Amino acid sequence: xxxxxxxxxxxxxxxxxxxxxxxxxxxxxxxxxxxxxxxxxxxxxxxxxxxxxxxxxxxxxxxxxxxxxxxxxxxxxxxxxxxxxxxxxxxxxxxxxxxxxxxxxxxxxxxxxxxxxxxxxxxxxxxxxxxxxxxxxxxxxxxxxxxxxxxxxxxxxxxxxxxxxxxxxxxxxxxxxxxxxxxxxxxxxxxxxxxxxxxxxxxxxxxxxxxxxxxxxxxxxxxxxxxxxxxxxxxxxxxxxxxxxxxxxxxxxxxxxxxxxxxxxxx
Numbered sequence: 001x002x003x004x005x006x007x008x009x010x011x012x013x014x015x016x017x018x019x020x021x022x023x024x025x026x027x028x029x030x031x032x033x034x035x036x037x038x039x040x041x042x043x044x045x046x047x048x049x050x051x052x053x054x055x056x057x058x059x060x061x062x063x064x065x066x067x068x069x070x071x072x073x074x075x076x077x078x079x080x081x082x083x084x085x086x087x088x089x090x091x092x093x094x095x096x097x098x099x100x101x102x103x104x105x106x107x108x109x110x111x112x113x114x115x116x117x118x119x120x121x122x123x124x125x126x127x128x129x130x131x132x133x134x135x136x137x138x139x140x141x142x143x144x145x146x147x148x149x150x151x152x153x154x155x156x157x158x159x160x161x162x163x164x165x166x167x168x169x170x171x172x173x174x175x176x177x178x179x180x181x182x183x184x185x186x187x188x189x190x191x192x193x194x195x196x197x198x199x200x201x202x203x204x205x206x207x208x209x210x211x212x213x214x215x216x217x218x219x220x221x222x223x224x225x226x227x228x229x230x231x232x233x234x235x236x237x238x239x240x241x242x243x244x245x246x247x248x249x250x251x252x253x254x255x256x257x258x259x260x261x262x263x264x265x266x267x
Contacts, residue, residue, distance in 0.1 A: 002062065003027055004193045005030050005050045005061075005193075006025070006027070007046060007049060007050065007056075007059065007060075008022075008024060008061075008062070008206065009022050009059035010049060010056035010057075010060070010061065011057040011059060012042070012046065012054060012056055013045075013235070014054075015089070018075055019217045020044045020059065020217035020218065020227065021217065021218075022059070023217065023219065024219070025046060026172070026195060028192055030187060030191060030192075031194075031210045032183050032187040032188075032194050032196070032209045032210070033196070033209065034196050034203075034207070034210075034212070035047070035195065035196070035211075036180070036199075036204050036213050037203060037238075038238055041214045041215050041217065042214055042216075044165050044197055045217075046214070047165050047197055050080075051082040051135045051163055052076055053082070055069075063076065063161075074105055077105035077157070078106065078159065079159055079161055080163065081155075081161070081162045081163070082154070082162075082164075083084040083165060084165050084210065085165040085166050085197075088152045089138040089149075094127070094134070094136060094138065095135070095136055095137075095210055098137065098138055098150075098153055099121050099124055100157075102154060102155070102157035104150075106158070107204065113134070117232075120158055121156050123156075127155060127177070128152040128182070129148060129196050130148050138168075142170075143206075144170045144171045147168075147169060148171070153205075155186075158189045160192055161192070161193045162192060162193070162194045164194065164195070164196040164197070165197045166180055166197050166198065166199060176200075178192070180206075180207045182254045187209070201229070204225065204229075205247070206254045210222070211223065211225050211228040211229070213237050215237045220233070220237055230253075231244060234255065242255050242256055242257070
């Protein structure tokens with residue numbers, strides 16, 4: 001079986017200098033994959049290429065084994081959903097209306113609204129905790145509430161593959177955990193494949209089935225968190241001296257930074 005999404009020998013960039021050269025990266029099926037690495041390492045750029053928002057200068061992006069350039073926009077939208085890092089809602093649009101836009105790839109040529117569409121939107125809003133805001137304008141919500149509305153729209157699309165670029169941005173800790181728990185449920189019990197760019201190593205270690213660590217536009221390590229997150233990787237990828245211990249709750253790696261000034265002594 002081909003990987004749900006794969007970058008095969010791609011060169012990616014926005015100007016003359018590439019962000020990644022000859023990048024090979026595959027997202028495993030039915031798992032929650034998190035892409036980690038320092039700022040500017042190419043994580044979000046790779047995600048944009050997977051979603052066909054950025055065309056590679058060389059190489060191929062494969063969606064379920066097919067060159068994504070050969071597929072129609074509708075075909076891609078029925079198989080792959082994306083939550084970008086920064087999303088802007090149309091002025092005055094209400095929550096339920098925005099979430100309902102996730103159903104467009106599944107509607108016929110005349111845009112007929114069905115009971116299945118209604119159920120998908122209601123379920124997505126309920127799962128993300130935004131059902132009580134359904135009639136409110138999106139621009140009246142807090143940053144965290146808006147982020148959950150965008151996640152609800154991505155869920156309403158009901159694609160088997162979901163790409164998330166820093167999905168916990170703007171969320172307080174409670175809602176971060178709710179979103180990550182939802183991602184785990186969707187992969188483990190809902191048979192979806194999810195790839196997310198993450199900055200929080202603690203969340204990545206605890207929730208991911210599969211990690212992809214990147215630096216300077218290249219993949220440095222792949223595999224389960226227990227195999228990937230080591231003191232050497234933290235040094236090589238993040239320039240951080242740290243030790244790892246088993247998380248007392250999850251048993252996954254827990255990163256303990258080591259600094260010269262610790263324990264801190266007041267002068």
